[in-house]
Amino acid sequence: MTIRFYKVEDPYGCFSNFSPHPIVVEGVHWPTSEHYYQAQKFVGTPHADRCEIIRQAATPEEAAALGRDPQVSVRPDWDEVKRDVMYRAVQTKFSEHAQIRSVLLDTGDEQIVEDSPRDWFWGWGADHQGENHLGKILMEVRDACRRHLSS
Numbered sequence: 030m031t032i033r034f035y036k037v038e039d040p041y042g043c044f045s046n047f048s049p050h051p052i053v054v055e056g057v058h059w060p061t062s063e064h065y066y067q068a069q070k071f072v073g074t075p076h077a078d079r080c081e082i083i084r085q086a087a088t089p090e091e092a093a094a095l096g097r098d099p100q101v102s103v104r105p106d107w108d109e110v111k112r113d114v115m116y117r118a119v120q121t122k123f124s125e126h127a128q129i130r131s132v133l134l135d136t137g138d139e140q141i142v143e144d145s146p147r148d149w150f151w152g153w154g155a156d157h158q159g160e161n162h163l164g165k166i167l168m169e170v171r172d173a174c175r176r177h178l179s180s
């Protein structure tokens with residue numbers, strides 16, 4: 030059966046980037062993978078100061094809002110790099126938290142879908158026709174964890 034996730038409080042909520050699992054990337058602590066993902070939008074831009082503002086946001090919702098401010102331009106290559114950014118965020122999260130790594134590994138080879146009604150890129154969208162890149166990255170990270178375990 031397909032594993033659907035979205036809100037942190039719902040089943041498989043630990044797969045959401047809003048889940049309370051901090052990550053450390055290049056020695057920098059991020060409260061959630063969402064904080065890290067949203068901050069990368071502004072690396073190398075005139076608004077690079079926004080990275081630290083986002084890192085210090087009290088909640089992932091606030092971090093997402095700061096990252097989605099239409100008044101502030103993201104890095105011009107964001108659409109080209111955002112999937113790699115997301116992969117690094119998710120891979121780091123599950124490498125640093127054994128308990129949720131077990132949850133991910135225990136999904137076997139089931140399909141994983143971000144059941145977002147309004148995100149057709151990271152999720153499958155309300156009509157379930159979206160690209161589900163976050164679900165695909167979770168399945169890629171699951172496979173990488175499994176290979177690491179068997180090596």
Ligand SMILES: Nc1c(N[C@@H]2O[C@H](COP(=O)(O)O)[C@@H](O)[C@H]2O)[nH]c(=O)[nH]c1=O
Nearest residue numbers: 035036045046047063093096097151163
């Ligand atoms: N989980 C979740 C969301 N989805 C998350 O938002 C991020 C995409 O943001 P953007 O690239 O700015 O559209 C990505 O991490 C995706 O999983 N959005 C929400 O407003 N609430 C939520 O609970």
